[in-house]
Each structure stands twice: as C-alpha cells, then as structure tokens.
Amino acid sequence: MANKTKKVTPLMKQYNAIKVKYPDALLLFRVGDFYETFGSDAVKASKILDIILTKRGAGSESETELAGFPHHSLNTYLPKLVKAGERVAICDQLEDPKLTKSIVKRGVTELVTPGVALNDEVLSSKTNNFLAAVYFGKTIGVAFLDVSTGEFLTAQGSAEYIGKLLQNFNPSEVLIEKQKRSIFNDTFGANFHTFYLEDWVFQDDYANETLCKHFQTKTLKGFGIEALAQGVVASGAIMHYLGETQHHKLQHITAIERILEGDYVWMDKFTIRNLELYHSTNANAVTLIDVIDHTISPMGGRLLKRWLALPLKSQEKIKARHEVVQYFLDNEVALQKTQNYIKQVGDLERLISKVATAKVNPREVVHLKNSLEAIVPIKALASNCENEDLKRIGEQIQSCELLREKIKETLNEDAPVNILKGNSIASSASEELESLRAIAFSGKDYLNKMLERESASTGITSLKIASNNVFGYYIEVRNSHKDKVPETWIRKQTLVNAERYITEELKEYESKILGAEDRILVIEQTLFSELVLWMHSYILQVQQNAQLIAQLDCLGSFAHLAQQNNYVYPEIDASFDLDIKQGRHPVIEKQLPLGESYVANDVFLDRDTQQIIMITGPNMSGKSAILRQTALIVLLAQIGSFVPAKSARIGLIDKLFTRVGASDNISMGESTFMVEMNETASILNNVSERSLVLLDEIGRGTSTYDGISIAWAISEYLHEHPSHAKTLFATHYHELNEMTETFDRIKNYNVSVKELKDNVLFLRTLVKGGSHHSFGIHVAKMAGMPPQVLHRAQQILKQLEKSHSSDELTAKVKDLDSEMQLSFFNLDDPMLEALKSDIEAIDIDTLTPVEALMKLNEIKRMLTKKKRA
Structure with missing residues (x-):
C-alpha cells in the first residue's frame, strides 16, 4: 500500500516557504491578531516563554505543534527569546486581509538577534549591546557596533590584544567566517554567542564597497582606518549582517572610530578578570564599577x-x-x-x-x-x-533650537506612546486637522441641540440620543410614546420597554463623524512620519x-x-616612581562593617632602588588586597578619577599586569598550574619599563621546591630584565626573602600580625622586613580544624623547619651557580659534554620565560642526579 501524501494547508505552505529561508531563526508568524510558532520552534518557544503548547490538526495527517501569543504582546515576549540567545525572524502580514480574497501576503520584516536589538526590554540602560565581527587575516581584525546607539569601533592586532578587547566590550554576538569556527574557539574560547557567515563576506573589496556605500563616500580615508585592513573587513561583515537581518534604516551610524592600541594602558584579559573591574566569579561579589559608578x-x-x-x-x-x-x-x-x-x-x-x-x-x-x-x-x-x-x-x-521648536509645534506635550491612539499631533499643526477635530469632538453640543429640537417637535420629553458599536447613533423612545414617533423615522431596534430609531440627519452626522475620525488618524500618522x-x-x-x-x-x-x-587628586608625572601614601582598596573599604575603618598602607616602587617588593605574610593577612588596591589606584588615576589614598604620585604606567588568585581552567583541560604559567608567561613576554607587575603566590600550583624555584627564577628575571619593571610579589615562600642579599633592587616587606597565646591577630599593615612564619596552622585553627589534626601539624612543621632551612636553599642556589661554572672547565664527563651542546643549541631570542624555566629545571635535575650517582 502506497504512503499517503501528507496534506499541507495553504497557510502552512506559506509558512514552510518562509521558514526555509531562515532555518537558524525562530519564526514568529503573524496570523490575524496572533504571532504563532510551529513545529520545533513552538516546542522551543513554549519552554522559553512559558506558554501553552498545543497541536494544530490533532490526529490528522497535517498534525503539528503550535504555540503563540497576542501580537500586541510582542514587546513582552520578544526580549525573553533574544535573552535566551535565540535569533528571531518576525514575519508580518504585508497587506490588509479585508482587501484580498486569497491568502494574505506575508514576509519577514525584521530579524532580531542578541547583537542586533532595538527593543528597550532587551537593552540595559547603562550597558552597550555590541555586535562584534572577528576576521583572521595577516593579523586579527575586530569591529564592534551597538546598533541601538550608533557607536561603531574597529581595531586590529595580536590574538592577545583582540582577546582583551572582546573581554572588555563583552559583545552579545560575534560574527565569524564559517571555516574559522575552530580557530576562533581555540584562540578566544567558546564562551561567546557566535554566528557564522559565508567566507565570501570577509573579502577586502566587498568590505570596502559595503562601507563606502553606507557612508556615501568613495574612500574610507576620512575615517582614519585605511591602515586597518583586517579591521575594515570585520567592519564590512557587520554592515553586511545588518542588511541580512533586515536593518536598512541606519542613518545614525555616522562614523567608525579606530581604537588605537598605543593610546591606552595595556591590560591583558587575565588582569581585567583578576581585578574584577566589571564581573566576578562570585555572583554576589561587588565589582569596581559597582563602587565608582555615580553617573546619572x-x-x-x-x-x-x-x-x-x-x-x-x-x-x-x-x-x-x-x-x-x-x-x-x-x-x-x-x-x-x-x-x-x-x-x-x-x-x-x-x-x-x-x-x-x-x-x-x-x-x-x-x-x-x-x-x-x-x-x-x-x-x-x-x-x-x-x-x-x-x-x-x-x-x-548644540542648542538644537529649531528641532525643539518644530517638535513643540507639532506634538502635544502629553502625546501617547501609540500614534494610533490619536491626539498626538497638536491641532495648530494643521488647519484640516483642527476643523476635523471640531467636527469629531464638538458632537455633544450638536446632538444636544438636535435632541432639544426633536423633543419640541414631537412632544416626547423623554427622548434620548446615544450610540453603540453595532447600530451606531440612534434615538431611543419609550413604548409609552411610540404613537408620537414621526413617519420619517426609521426603526432600527426593538427593546422590551423601548424602540430605537434613526433619522436622515442622524445618519449624515454619523458618517461625518466617522469620516472625520478616520481622516484625523491618517493626518496624524502622516504628520508624525514627516516630523x-x-x-x-x-x-x-x-x-x-x-x-x-x-x-x-x-x-x-x-x-x-x-x-x-575622601579620594585625593593623584599626581601623574613622567617619572618611573610609584609613591602611594595611605592607600586603600576602593571596593573592600565599602564592604566593611559599620564603624570599622580600612587599614591603609604605603607603597613605594621605582626602577633604581626598590624595583621589586617581596611581600610575605600569612594567608588571610591582606597580601592580595594590597596588590589589588595598588593596581586599582593606578587604574582609577589614569581614567581621570581621584584615588583612595592620603596622597599618590604615579609615574605614568603603560602596562598593568596582574597574576592574582587561583583561576583553574579545568573545563578546557588546563590545571591551575598551567593557567598560572600561561598568565605569567604573558607578563614576562610583554613587560616594559613603564609596566606595573603584580604577582600573587606564583608557583603554588606545583610542588613546594618546583614552586620556590619558579618563583625565584621569575623574580630574578624581572630584576635582571632591562625594563626594570616595578613589581609587587606576594608569596608564602619565605625562602624568597633571601633574594634581597643577592639582588640589590629586591626589598622584603611583610603584612604584620600579632601573635597571641593561642591565636593570631591580623594587623594588615605592610612593614619592612620579611616574615619567616606562615601561621597556616593558626588559620586552620580559626577555620575549626579538629585539635588532633592541629597538634600533629605542629609536630610535622617542627621537623620540616629543622631539616629544610632557608639558608640551605640559598646555599643550594649558589652551589648550582658555582657548579655550573666549574663543571665546564672539566668536560671529561660525557653527560656534561651533552649538556654543553644542549645549551649551545638554545635560541635565546625566541626562548620564552616559561621554556627557560623548564630548561633550567631539566638541567638542575640532571646535575642533581649526577651528584647523587
């Protein structure tokens, strides 16, 4: 038996023809007074919008899922779909159903996506809604457009720089070439809402043509972006996408602004995240923008x-x-x-x-x-x-006097939201409108006069003139006066106790009123559109x-x-010094309990005498807070704000790097230590003479001796690097205090504590000198650790302190230096001969700091193994 062909109604044929053009969008299909969704779209919409899912043609061959909502509720439901990450195609009726005998013409009038939204309910008032495009060419180009404000920006540069911009601008949607999907995810992660365009959209000529056509110019030279070949391609892809999403009225996009990397302080994406400028990993945390934003x-x-x-x-x-x-x-x-x-x-x-x-x-x-x-x-x-x-x-x-006057002359001050509700246009704006309104709204006087006249001529004192939606205007006569009704009156409706009539005069008046109201609506819409x-x-x-x-x-x-x-005017100068007196953390001080004041601290760094401050102290003592507050004070000063301090003198910073707090990226297969090394490598590879580097607990993601070795080598690298970058290094490795004996620009400080009989009091004050005690067991006690665990930890600690002194570490490092130097005078040993060849083969110019650390560790292990043998 042959399969029966599934019957499809004309409406569903039309729906299917439109849906096939927008396969990746949820189609809102206007049917009468409702927007309907069908099939898988209906299943999805019902879940997101929490509306009833029904079935059309239940039990028949053409059965399909159905979910819809009234058309006037579009502004309520559309934002929910967009915020859920859906692309929404709005399909409207393109003709009046009354004027056609066949199926009404329909078409998509707008495609709303997360990055292309003009609906107030989708947009956050103090946050841009950016659409971005990324183009992988000789370098990487990026463009950002907020279609709701007209702001259009572009830039190009390294993956690190573009990654930073993507994190800062936080686009709602990113456009990418189809074939570059995996490259984008590998480079910038899969956290962005992405949409893939055909590769031909990302062509130089097409981008130039698209942009020149929009800006009605022959060349882009006037925008200062001609040197940004990749940025131009990304910008062109955005303009193409606006056309694809049925956004053609774009006169408010008047320029493209170039983001010049050299004009702004470099902050990598790790720094932006670590400082919690806008977002925090803790959902309830207060960020810097929360504290400093007093804009109106x-x-x-x-x-x-x-x-x-x-x-x-x-x-x-x-x-x-x-x-x-x-x-x-x-x-x-x-x-x-x-x-x-x-x-x-x-x-x-x-x-x-x-x-x-x-x-x-x-x-x-x-x-x-x-x-x-x-x-x-x-x-x-x-x-x-x-x-x-x-x-x-x-x-x-600009005073915009003419604009203000024109609006004042055209619109009523209390104009409604919907133009169709009427009374938007001032009567004085149009003589015709004024006369029509006189007809439409002076009817009460006219009807009263008519009533008075008819009552007198018929002798019926209880006459009443009224109207309803079914019969229009009528004269109502009680049954007791039916015999007095003139023959010229036409009966319209019979009630229990009365009869309703219409007269020629009343019919003429009704058509005049209705005609006036229709004409008023047309005039109001026309005048508003012209305005x-x-x-x-x-x-x-x-x-x-x-x-x-x-x-x-x-x-x-x-x-x-x-x-x-109580913020102060920071002094910004051309020196390389950083001198903060009584600095405070802008966010923490706002979170303190009532009556408790923030413990302020001094920080001084320069390139000649105190380039690196090694801060030791127990966990919870406030080391990280001092690092963060130093960064935030510099940051606030260079955006033009006053700063939380008694005084601040800041030699202009050009790069701000932080490695603060553990940040696993296990979801991408990276350990805490690997993430830490990636972030630190980024710092060491990009450091400059005006950089401020803030490092917190580097090396804690690996074993103690590996951690100490890496932390030591990083500190040594920064000290010996020609930039002499100013650095704050907070660590729990007290062994690093010994570095000050060898490296003259490294100074030791500690966050002081007061040790009580069985407890420890955190004073949170930064003082000179290194700390040789971590108080970790005290912190464990404060956390409620069982007494037997604390007692055993004390015993083990005493044993370790006896067997591994900091002097021993310093001696080992010095021994390693001398052993390396002396060993090469005696190269009879084949292992040392191999080691020499290995070192000679290293290309110092291309070696990254992390690779150097790994190579050093490998050499150390070889030598240690030889010594034991």
Missing part, C-alpha cells in the same frame, strides 16, 4: 565602562579630566546644578537612533525635546565657567550632545565619588 544618565554609565576598559596613557588628557573633577569639588553649586539638569536628560543616543530606524513613538519624541531643553542650561553653565575643558564642552553643545523624517538632519548634532553630556556625567560622577569617599 545611561550615556554616562556606558562611557564610564569604556573609560575603565581603556585607561589613558596621555599625561595631558589625564590631567584635563582631573582638573574638571577638582573644579567641580571647588564649585559644589556648579556640580549640583549640572547633575540636576543631567537627571532630566533621557538616553539621547538611543532616542535619536530610534528616530533613524523609524522605531520612535510620539511620547519618545517629546522626551527627546524635553531632554534637549534640559541641556540648554548645562551649556550656559559650562560655557561660563573658569575651567577651559568645561568651557570647551559648553561651546560644543521623524525631518529630524534625520539633526542626528549628528544630537549624537554630539549625547557624547558631551556623557563626559560631563562621568566627570561629575568622579567628583561625587571623591566627595563621598
């Missing part, structure tokens, strides 16, 4: 994150920011007024982007006008102040205002932060 506007909040991601290296630019902060602190009234006005300013960037993409509603346009009006007094305040940079900002702010189109000429001006207000907001936020938390 969404634009300011987004810009502050950018400043934190890209600290400045220009002494002049940093000082300019500091001077504005100082001006605000000296002129509290100016700060208060500025912040009060900024509170009245809406999200200008996203409002004007909605204008460009034709997704703005009447209420938002009024909000835009009111925001621009709040800027006028800010412009006056800034223009007339004594600070040159504030004055410059004031002069650059929005006219506003396009102000996109650039509003965007410029948004950027200037964001700057003012950030600088005002810094002033407020300094005021509330």
Whole structure:
C-alpha cells in the first residue's frame, strides 16, 4: 500500500516557504491578531516563554505543534527569546486581509538577534549591546557596533590584544567566517554567542564597497582606518549582517572610530578578570564599577565602562579630566546644578537612533525635546565657567533650537506612546486637522441641540440620543410614546420597554463623524512620519550632545565619588616612581562593617632602588588586597578619577599586569598550574619599563621546591630584565626573602600580625622586613580544624623547619651557580659534554620565560642526579 501524501494547508505552505529561508531563526508568524510558532520552534518557544503548547490538526495527517501569543504582546515576549540567545525572524502580514480574497501576503520584516536589538526590554540602560565581527587575516581584525546607539569601533592586532578587547566590550554576538569556527574557539574560547557567515563576506573589496556605500563616500580615508585592513573587513561583515537581518534604516551610524592600541594602558584579559573591574566569579561579589559608578544618565554609565576598559596613557588628557573633577569639588553649586539638569536628560543616543530606524513613538519624541531643553542650561553653565575643558564642552553643545521648536509645534506635550491612539499631533499643526477635530469632538453640543429640537417637535420629553458599536447613533423612545414617533423615522431596534430609531440627519452626522475620525488618524500618522523624517538632519548634532553630556556625567560622577569617599587628586608625572601614601582598596573599604575603618598602607616602587617588593605574610593577612588596591589606584588615576589614598604620585604606567588568585581552567583541560604559567608567561613576554607587575603566590600550583624555584627564577628575571619593571610579589615562600642579599633592587616587606597565646591577630599593615612564619596552622585553627589534626601539624612543621632551612636553599642556589661554572672547565664527563651542546643549541631570542624555566629545571635535575650517582 502506497504512503499517503501528507496534506499541507495553504497557510502552512506559506509558512514552510518562509521558514526555509531562515532555518537558524525562530519564526514568529503573524496570523490575524496572533504571532504563532510551529513545529520545533513552538516546542522551543513554549519552554522559553512559558506558554501553552498545543497541536494544530490533532490526529490528522497535517498534525503539528503550535504555540503563540497576542501580537500586541510582542514587546513582552520578544526580549525573553533574544535573552535566551535565540535569533528571531518576525514575519508580518504585508497587506490588509479585508482587501484580498486569497491568502494574505506575508514576509519577514525584521530579524532580531542578541547583537542586533532595538527593543528597550532587551537593552540595559547603562550597558552597550555590541555586535562584534572577528576576521583572521595577516593579523586579527575586530569591529564592534551597538546598533541601538550608533557607536561603531574597529581595531586590529595580536590574538592577545583582540582577546582583551572582546573581554572588555563583552559583545552579545560575534560574527565569524564559517571555516574559522575552530580557530576562533581555540584562540578566544567558546564562551561567546557566535554566528557564522559565508567566507565570501570577509573579502577586502566587498568590505570596502559595503562601507563606502553606507557612508556615501568613495574612500574610507576620512575615517582614519585605511591602515586597518583586517579591521575594515570585520567592519564590512557587520554592515553586511545588518542588511541580512533586515536593518536598512541606519542613518545614525555616522562614523567608525579606530581604537588605537598605543593610546591606552595595556591590560591583558587575565588582569581585567583578576581585578574584577566589571564581573566576578562570585555572583554576589561587588565589582569596581559597582563602587565608582555615580553617573546619572545611561550615556554616562556606558562611557564610564569604556573609560575603565581603556585607561589613558596621555599625561595631558589625564590631567584635563582631573582638573574638571577638582573644579567641580571647588564649585559644589556648579556640580549640583549640572547633575540636576543631567537627571532630566533621557538616553539621547538611543532616542535619536530610534528616530533613524523609524522605531520612535510620539511620547519618545517629546522626551527627546524635553531632554534637549534640559541641556540648554548645562551649556550656559559650562560655557561660563573658569575651567577651559568645561568651557570647551559648553561651546560644543548644540542648542538644537529649531528641532525643539518644530517638535513643540507639532506634538502635544502629553502625546501617547501609540500614534494610533490619536491626539498626538497638536491641532495648530494643521488647519484640516483642527476643523476635523471640531467636527469629531464638538458632537455633544450638536446632538444636544438636535435632541432639544426633536423633543419640541414631537412632544416626547423623554427622548434620548446615544450610540453603540453595532447600530451606531440612534434615538431611543419609550413604548409609552411610540404613537408620537414621526413617519420619517426609521426603526432600527426593538427593546422590551423601548424602540430605537434613526433619522436622515442622524445618519449624515454619523458618517461625518466617522469620516472625520478616520481622516484625523491618517493626518496624524502622516504628520508624525514627516516630523521623524525631518529630524534625520539633526542626528549628528544630537549624537554630539549625547557624547558631551556623557563626559560631563562621568566627570561629575568622579567628583561625587571623591566627595563621598575622601579620594585625593593623584599626581601623574613622567617619572618611573610609584609613591602611594595611605592607600586603600576602593571596593573592600565599602564592604566593611559599620564603624570599622580600612587599614591603609604605603607603597613605594621605582626602577633604581626598590624595583621589586617581596611581600610575605600569612594567608588571610591582606597580601592580595594590597596588590589589588595598588593596581586599582593606578587604574582609577589614569581614567581621570581621584584615588583612595592620603596622597599618590604615579609615574605614568603603560602596562598593568596582574597574576592574582587561583583561576583553574579545568573545563578546557588546563590545571591551575598551567593557567598560572600561561598568565605569567604573558607578563614576562610583554613587560616594559613603564609596566606595573603584580604577582600573587606564583608557583603554588606545583610542588613546594618546583614552586620556590619558579618563583625565584621569575623574580630574578624581572630584576635582571632591562625594563626594570616595578613589581609587587606576594608569596608564602619565605625562602624568597633571601633574594634581597643577592639582588640589590629586591626589598622584603611583610603584612604584620600579632601573635597571641593561642591565636593570631591580623594587623594588615605592610612593614619592612620579611616574615619567616606562615601561621597556616593558626588559620586552620580559626577555620575549626579538629585539635588532633592541629597538634600533629605542629609536630610535622617542627621537623620540616629543622631539616629544610632557608639558608640551605640559598646555599643550594649558589652551589648550582658555582657548579655550573666549574663543571665546564672539566668536560671529561660525557653527560656534561651533552649538556654543553644542549645549551649551545638554545635560541635565546625566541626562548620564552616559561621554556627557560623548564630548561633550567631539566638541567638542575640532571646535575642533581649526577651528584647523587
């Protein structure tokens, strides 16, 4: 028996034809007043949206899963789908069902993806929603676009640099060439939401053509990105993707900004993670941005994150920011007024982007006008102040008078969200609109006069004129007066106690009213569309205002932060010194219990006398906090903020490296020790004379002697490296205290403790001199370890301390040096001959520090083995 062909309805044929074009998207298919999903899409949607899953044609050959929601609820359900990582194709009805006898034409009007979203419920006000593209060419190119604000940035460089940018900008979606899928995952990890485009999209010529077409220019030279060949390709891929996702109204994307690596402090991805600038591995942890963000506007909040991601290296630019902060602190009234006005300013960037993409509603346009009006007094305040940079900002702010006036003349102040609700356009904006409204809304007087006239002519005093949706307008007569009804009246409806009639005059009036209402709606929609189109000429001006207000907001936020938390003006100079007096950790001090004050500490580093500080002390004593606070104070200073200290003099830092805290990457098959070595190798391979290096417990991921050997070799490398990079090295290996005897720029400090009879008190103060006791057993006791375990640990510790002194380690290192030197004068031993050949074969120029450490360890083992033999 032959299989029966599955019957498919015309609607499902249409659905299948559209779905096949968007196989990787969840298709919202408009059917009447609902958006429906079918098949696997319906199963997925029902789970994400928590809506009922039903079956269409249950029991029949065309049975399929079905889940839907009312079309007016799109803004409620769409964000949930996008936040779940879904690409959503919105398929709308392209014609009025009343005007066609066949199936309604439908088509995808928008493809919403995590990186391309304009819906307010998807977007976070103080966070950018970046779409990124990565291109692997001679070097790696990257581009970032926030379609909701129009910000478009590009860069190119090493995998390490691009990885750092990806971590900082945290894109919602990353576009990659199909064939580079595994390369991307191997290079940057699989944590990003990725989408793969055909390889031909990533072509030089196509990218140039796409970008030039958008910007309506013959060349990209005016954008300063012509040297970024890979960055241009990535940027072109983004613009191609916008077209593919049905985003064609993009007049708010007016420029591409180049991220110049040389302008900003280098921080690798490990440093950004270790310092917990934006995120923490602990879900409830407070991050730096949580503490320092006192911005008022969404634009300011987004810009502050950018400043934190890209600290400045220009002494002049940093000082300019500091001077504005100082001006605000000296002129509290100016700060208060500025912040009060900024509170009245809406999200200008996203409002004007909605204008460009034709997704703005009447209420938002009024909000835009009111925001621009709040800027006028800010412009006056800034223009007339004594600070040159504030004055410059004031002069650059655009008043947009014509724009504000046009909106005021066109729209009612209380305009609704939905243009279809009416009363958006001011009556004075159109004579026709004014006269039609007079007809539509002066009906009450007309009907009262008609009622008065008909009552007098018929003698029926209880006449009533009313209307409903079924019969329209009618005159109602009680049954007791039926005999008085004129013959010219037409009966419309019979009730129990009354009859309803219509007259020619009432019919004419009804058609006039209904015609007026329909015409009013058309005029309002037309005038609003014309206004929005006219506003396009102000996109650039509003965007410029948004950027200037964001700057003012950030600088005002810094002033407020300094005021509330007793931060000081940091001195940035061209020296190589770092001199912090009474420095504090900005995050920890805000988390202390009420009444408890943070224990402040001094830190001094330079390249000539105290290049490396070796900090010893027990666990939990505060070593890591001192390292982190030093990094955060430098970071805050170079983004233009005041700092938590009594004073701070900072020789400009160009690279900030941290290796703080254990960070396993076991999910990718790497041990704690391997991750630690990768991060440390990154530091040693990139260190410069203006670097600040912060190392915490290097070597603890391996055996004690291996760990000590590696920590010693790393410290020695940094000391002997021509850069003389300033370094803080926190360690529990007290043996490293001996390094100060051999290396003149290494100094020992410890985080002091007070030893009580059976306990230890952490004083958290950094003092000169090394610590020779770890107090680990005391910490175990504080953690509630059983007494018999603590007693046994004490016994073992005493034995170990007798057999392995730090003097022994120093002697061993010195013996190794002398043994290596003397052995080569006597090369009769075949093993030493082989060792010499092995060393001569090493290419010092290409050898990484970690490879050197491994080679040194291998040599040491060979020599030790020989000695034992």
